Amino acid sequence: CIRDRYKSEMKRLGVECHLSAPVEADDIVALQPDTVIVATGADPVVDGRLIAAPGEVVDGIDSPGVKTSIELLTQPPPAAGSHALVVDDVGQYEAVSVVEHLLRHNVNVTVATRLPAFGPLVDAAMRMTPVLERLNSGPAGFTELTRVTLTKVRPGQATVRSLAGAADTTVAADLVVLVTYKASRSALAAELTGRVPDVRLVGDALAARDLQVAIREGNDAARGIA
Secondary structure, eight states, X not given: OHXXXXXXXXXXXXXXXXXXXXXXXXXXXXXXXXXXXXXXXXEEOOSSOBTTBTTOOOBTTTSTTEEEHHHHHHSOOOOTTOEEEEEESSOSHHHXXXXXXXXXXXXXXXXXXXXXXXXXXXXXXXXXXXXXXXXXXXXXXXXXXXXXXXXXXXXXXXXEEESSSOOOEEEEESEXXXXXXXXXXXXXXXXXXXXXXXXXXXXXXXXXXXXXXXXXXXXXXXXXXX
């Protein structure tokens, strides 16, 4: 994967790397750097508001069975044979990764998206056909619901409303996973401004988008250092 590729390249190039090392503005200033590239990412927004119905708050959004994609991927997987509803409000790789993770652990998955198809931004690179072949070939169930928005979460089930005038649909959902837009984590850059000669904000810390954009911006920022 790309993480392993970068790990090996950093080792080859002799890049000093400190992992699991929380850092604050004072720690960075003490190093007296000429340039700081801030790539601190973004945090999921879990306020119960989805793009298709921004004036509404999902009923039951604070239920214990509701998780963000980050929580799902960093915690023990759900029980095999359980049911998950993945709410994709973005249409990018993230939701695909979530679904593949769940299916890999034999969790039955329903995807609900406001978009006309699952993963349309992935499909722009003609990658969704092999993805869907993988998702539909496993032992666990996989179902797509398009042009819908989540309205209610209850123990063991969730309800989605059609954006095309069809009847509401209630699906089995021991777990609801939210793949939503994120809020940039840019506070560190703001704290460093005026204390470090050159502060450059890149990736999701600048504006939450996808990995390819973050890589390009990081590359541009590094190459632009005089």
